[in-house]
Amino acid sequence: MVIFRGGVVARDLRMLFGANDRSVAAEEAFTNRQAQWQAVVAALTDHLQRVANPSFDVEDLASPRLNVLVAHGVGGIGKSTFSRKIEASLTHSGGRPAQWAAPGWPIERLLPVRIDLARSSGVDFERVVLSIRLAVAVLGRPMPAFDLALRRHWDRNHPGEPLEEYLRRGGMLSRFSNGVNLPSQLQSALADVAQALALPGTIGGAVGQLTTTLVGALRERRQTVRALAGCSRLADILEAEPDLETLSFAAHLLICSPGTWPNSPLLSGSPQ
Numbered sequence: 681m682v683i684f685r686g687g688v689v690a691r692d693l694r695m696l697f698g699a700n701d702r703s704v705a706a707e708e709a710f711t712n713r714q715a716q717w718q719a720v721v722a723a724l725t726d727h728l729q730r731v732a733n734p735s736f737d738v739e740d741l742a743s744p745r746l747n748v749l750v751a752h753g754v755g756g757i758g759k760s761t762f763s764r765k766i767e768a769s770l771t772h773s774g775g776r777p778a779q780w781a782a783p784g785w786p787i788e789r790l791l792p793v794r795i796d797l798a799r800s801s802g803v804d805f806e807r808v809v810l811s812i813r814l815a816v817a818v819l820g821r822p823m824p825a826f827d828l829a830l831r832r833h834w835d836r837n838h839p840g841e842p843l844e845e846y847l848r849r850g851g852m853l854s855r856f857s858n859g860v861n862l863p864s865q866l867q868s869a870l871a872d873v874a875q876a877l878a879l880p881g882t883i884g885g886a887v888g889q890l891t892t893t894l895v896g897a898l899r900e901r902r903q904t905v906r907a908l909a910g911c912s913r914l915a916d917i918l919e920a921e922p923d924l925e926t927l928s929f930a931a932h933l934l935i936c937s938p939g940t941w942p943n944s945p946l947l948s949g950s951p952q
Contacts, residue, residue, distance in 0.1 A: 710765055710777045713758075716751070717780045720766055723749055728785060738935050739912060760796065767794040791816060805924055807850065809931055814852060816934065817862050825911040826933035827866045833922040833930070 727747040730736060751759045768775030770792040773782065793815040797803055813830065816823070834843055847853045847862065911933050920926045 710761070711779065713762055713765070713777075714779055714781075716762060717766070717769070720749060721781075721783045723747055724790070725784065728789065741932070760798070763794060763796075767792045791819065805928060807852070809927060810847065811852060811855075812931075812934065814847070814862055817865055822865075822868075823934060825914045826930060828914070829917050829922075829927070829930035829933055831866050832918060833927050836922040 724747075730747075731738075751762060753759060765775075765777065769777070769780060770787050770790050773787065776782070793812055795803070795808055795811055797808075809830075813823075813826070838846065843862070843866070844853070853862075913929075914933060917926060917930050917933065920929075
């Protein structure tokens with residue numbers, strides 16, 4: 681005998697412990713929710729088409745966002761289970777329930793990140809941002825603008841505390857990193873920016889000193905900041921007090937196109 685709970689088949693423990701037959705087993709079966717899945721696929725399809733349009737400007741923050749879906753209802757109806765199934769379905773085709781139709785685009789175009797704020801204790805905005813950065817680190821793409829802002833925030837708010845140790849202690853490395861060393865990526869970004877700004881003497885320096893030197897140099901060369909990462913707001917974020925509010929704005933830098941640097945053609949002219 682099995683019982684359906686939130687879309688997952690659970691054992692009937694009374695039957696299991698009331699007989700000598702130990703072959704009683706249960707299998708997971710997720711059913712229905714096709715309409716909700718179709719709504720997710722439709723929303724993602726519209727979003728992918730929007731960002732692929734040549735007129736799309738990632739720096740346009742005034743246009744309305746239409747890519748937010750909300751699942752609501754009383755507890756126990758399967759909202760969390762549904763969100764886990766969405767993540768699994770967008771991660772690999774084998775995680776999609778059989779009755780859910782495949783999307784019209786390859787799932788490799790997406791990098792799903794699920795952060796459960798309801799069940800996790802001690803989750804704050806800083807951990808959310810770090811989780812997202814750890815997840816996208818597997819792409820192996822440079823994110824110099826955001827990494828500069830994150831490194832400055834960390835040095836100011838966690839003096840003497842290694843980022844890697846914090847991530848490991850909180851279990852974030854094992855969950856999101858997939859073997860990627862985020863602190864090394866951050867340090868590499870700082871070193872590359874220092875090289876692009878012709879500050880070779882700071883590349884091997886301590887991280888905190890390197891960050892301080894870079895922020896000072898970037899303040900003087902605001903045009904070069906834009907060339908480095910294609911993010912027009914980076915200089916303003918680096919000049920602001922590195923608190924949680926500034927970090928919330930810095931999350932915008934995750935979607936800026938980094939370009940190819942330090943040998944980018946954008947850097948061929950004289951810094952201004």
